[in-house]
Amino acid sequence: MTRRMSPETRTVTVLVGVVVTMGALAWAAVPFYDWFCRVTGFGGTTQVAESAPDQVLDEVVRVRFDANVDKDMEWTFRPMQTSMELKIGEPGLAFYEAVNNSDVAITGTASYNVAPEVSGYYFDKIECFCFTEQTLQPGERIEMPVSFFVDPDLVKDRDAGWVRDITLSYTFHRTQPKQAALDAAPAGNVN
Known part of the structure; x- marks a missing residue:
């Protein structure tokens, strides 16, 4: 028997996932932008x-x-x-x-x-x-x-x-x- 998540738990899980994803993207943005600029001459x-x-x-x-x-x-x-x-x-x-x-x-x-x-x-x-x-x-x-x-x-x-x-x-x-x-x-x- 599988237990279903309550709507509140599901919402919290999704929000935590969004926060973690946004944090990871923010962390990777600077090195990615630096690499992109070096490769393309952008900026x-x-x-x-x-x-x-x-x-x-x-x-x-x-x-x-x-x-x-x-x-x-x-x-x-x-x-x-x-x-x-x-x-x-x-x-x-x-x-x-x-x-x-x-x-x-x-x-x-x-x-x-x-x-x-x-x-x-x-x-x-x-x-x-x-x-x-x-x-x-x-x-x-x-x-x-x-x-x-x-x-x-x-x-x-x-x-x-x-x-x-x-x-x-x-x-x-x-x-x-x-x-x-x-x-x-x-x-x-x-x-």
Whole structure:
């Protein structure tokens, strides 16, 4: 003899199932979105490559450089060049400067994108300071390189083939909460 669930028990079971499913989907959304952006270049997400291609086209693209810091980041961060012209497929090397203006060590990571967004699939980074966390000691100044190229397949793309100006933009975010940095600072060395 099987026992039937009451309507209240069935409703609670369905609602718990919905909550668990929604929680699982919310948990998976961020890594899935990140993967989707990396694969497709959606939202101006750039690609990562081992090396520049063998093919260099006789067409020039201008890359502009932009830098920003999150409001809680006590750094000065700027590109060391405002723009660079290079042939499509040719490797480029640009530098950014960061200065820690505080009296405590600060660790940060850079988020990045390119504009127009449609060029993200064709903008490849070989090496970049944005691949790892950066820690600057109080008053420290560093120059950080980014090695990149624009994939020659850009010119064949029906939607992106017109792009000849690309803006590479970085925003540095503090990865260690400000209070944790203050707690870790030696006595007498507080903002």
